[in-house]
Amino acid sequence: MAVTSMDGVLTTLAAQAKSLQSPRMMPAPQQENSAGSFSTILTSSLNNISQLQAEGKQQAASLLMGSSEVGLNDVMVSLQKSSVALNLGVQVRNKLVSAYQEIMNMAV
DSSP states (O other), X not given: OOHHHHHHHHHHHHHHHHHXXXXXXXXXXXXXXXXXXXXXXXXXXXXXXXXXXXXXXXXXXXXXXXXXXXXXXXXXXXXXXXXXXXXXXXXXXXXXXXXXXXXXXXXX
């Protein structure tokens, strides 16, 4: 799913959640959120994963071309960083999907 479409989905879900609030419920306290919204954090995390993968590929290509600036250990560390970041992203996505399915299965 593209990052722009993910942002649209999150915006739609937030709007639906706001419309479902009952008048009997107490309003949530307003907090200063200097870190940004959830969709902003998610987008920056996805961009970070993409950047790590691009750096790893670029270093691997430089090593294969015979560049003396890049060592094998640097390439391996870079590729491992991108692999770990991707695995973390997949696990976060799995948790989000699981939480979404659990919320959708709740009785209203």
